Amino acid sequence: MSAARTARSVLLGALLGLLAAPASAEPPPQAQREIAQLIEALGSSGCQFQRNGTWYPAGEARAHLQRKYDYLRKRDLVANAEQFIERAGTRSSISGKAYAVRCPGQGTVPSAQWLGARLSALRHAKP
DSSP: OOHHHHHHHHHHHHHHHHHHSOOOOOOOHHHHHHHHHHHHHHHTSOOEEEETTEEEEHHHHHHHHHHHHHHHHHTTOOOSHHHHHHHHSSBOTTTOOBOEEEOTTSOEEEHHHHHHHHHHHHHHHOO
């Protein structure tokens, strides 16, 4: 094989590799802000977060949801706050058990309900 043909083959292979690689798209800025606000709302809530039958303080819940969000973002699996709630904030991806939130003076609610209510409040608070 000639040097020119080898160079073309290498270049073509590199181009095809780039085209075959999945494009990593960040969620839109508004979605990133809403998700960050949801994670922070839980982290600063003073509530407890139940995961796989164990209750965790809000700070640990924040860290856990941030790790799950980072994982989803790297794989381009979350484009908006609703997907974040569904894919990261609703249930354990390992056991499938639903998450719950328990706040002082209030009953226990599914985390999807708690996060959904916070998202609605965030969106309605905007001028």
